[in-house]
Amino acid sequence: MQHVNRFITALIKPSLLPQKQTARVLFLSLATLFVSSCSQQAPSKLEQVLNRGEITVVTRNSPTTYYERADGFAGIEFELVELGLNLNSLKGLLKN
Structure with missing residues (x-):
């Protein structure tokens, strides 16, 4: 001291x-x-996703998490990803 x-x-x-x-x-x-x-600040995760132009989500195919229906995909994990993308205005990055 x-x-x-x-x-x-x-x-x-x-x-x-x-x-x-x-x-x-x-x-x-x-x-x-x-x-x-x-020194430059490292870009945030959101900025990295926006710069890359795509987002990758890994999940498992099961009736309670993620599955394919006749009209598209469904399941709690798929819906959570969609909700997150909608909240962050990244909806255009989701590929089915």
Whole structure:
């Protein structure tokens, strides 16, 4: 904890440090700030799906989860995926 207090004191009162050390601390602080501000954020999962243009859903074919009817697909997992796509405006990405 003492080294943190000394560092804070040095930032508040630069005259306590030799000029070269003050310059180093200032340079490293600015370099760290510059490098951290230049990094790009990784795209979110939603942005990745939108960029890819498709979404892959893995499920198993069973009467309670996902099955094919004469008029299309049905089942709780299929309906949950459809609901999620509708909520996120990604309906056009669903392929039957």
